[in-house]
Amino acid sequence: MSVTGPEIERLIQLLSKLPGLGPRSARRAVLQLIKKKETLLSPLAAAMAEAVEKACVCSVCGNVDTHDPCTICRDPRRDPSILCIVEEVGDLWALERAGVHKGRYHVLGGVLSALDGVGPNDLNIGALVERVQKGEIREVILAMNATVDGQTTAHYITDRLEGTGVAVSRLAHGVPVGGELDYLDDGTLAAAMKSRRPF
Numbered sequence: 001m002s003v004t005g006p007e008i009e010r011l012i013q014l015l016s017k018l019p020g021l022g023p024r025s026a027r028r029a030v031l032q033l034i035k036k037k038e039t040l041l042s043p044l045a046a047a048m049a050e051a052v053e054k055a056c057v058c059s060v061c062g063n064v065d066t067h068d069p070c071t072i073c074r075d076p077r078r079d080p081s082i083l084c085i086v087e088e089v090g091d092l093w094a095l096e097r098a099g100v101h102k103g104r105y106h107v108l109g110g111v112l113s114a115l116d117g118v119g120p121n122d123l124n125i126g127a128l129v130e131r132v133q134k135g136e137i138r139e140v141i142l143a144m145n146a147t148v149d150g151q152t153t154a155h156y157i158t159d160r161l162e163g164t165g166v167a168v169s170r171l172a173h174g175v176p177v178g179g180e181l182d183y184l185d186d187g188t189l190a191a192a193m194k195s196r197r198p199f
Contacts, residue, residue, distance in 0.1 A: 008034070060131075062107030062124055064089050072096075072105060079103040081138040085128065085157065087111050087145060095143065103141075106131065111149040112156055125157065132164050142170040146191065 004012075008030060016026035033041040057063070058070035065071055072078060072092075082103030086092045087110060095101050108123045120126075131137065140161060144150035158168050174192025175184065184192075 111153040
């Protein structure tokens with residue numbers, strides 16, 4: 001039995017579909033939004049309406065922005081010769097938040113996965129190869145997750161870019177800064193040992 005009207009229940013149901021929010025978290029969020037209707041709910045509704053109208057996917061890199069090409073692709077201060085390949089837009093945003101990459105990006109839209117039926121044609125790999133073949137790019141950085149599917153995708157891209165003359169590198173995997181060996185999983189320790197370098 002519902003204790004609220006259908007409008008509030010619908011809001012709870014929609015919020016509970018977001019990653020990291022289940023029904024309980026969604027109820028708490030909705031209660032907070034309603035308590036602060038003027039300072040939180042109304043501005044949020046207006047921002048969401050504007051996002052629905054203006055949000056788009058960049059036709060060059062696959063980033064989500066309100067412009068096409070996106071802000072990153074249009075930024076003249078970015079190095080167009082270095083291209084960082086990421087699985088999803090969230091990965092791009094994480095790298096930008098860290099401020100560690102000053103080049104351009106390419107979002108694949110996922111990873112190759114035989115179990116999930118995701119093949120090369122389901123990802124933005126063809127567009128990546130086209131960008132590289134135009135000749136402006138001299139290095140491709142594979143910023144794939146350290147999963148089996150992420151590594152399979154990285155190897156596939158490396159094979160596709162063979163013969164283009166671009167340098168292909170990947171993010172280092174292993175012990176995180178501040179990490180203690182005793183708390184790390186076996187896979188992370190193995191990757192760290194394999195990627196060791198002179199001190």
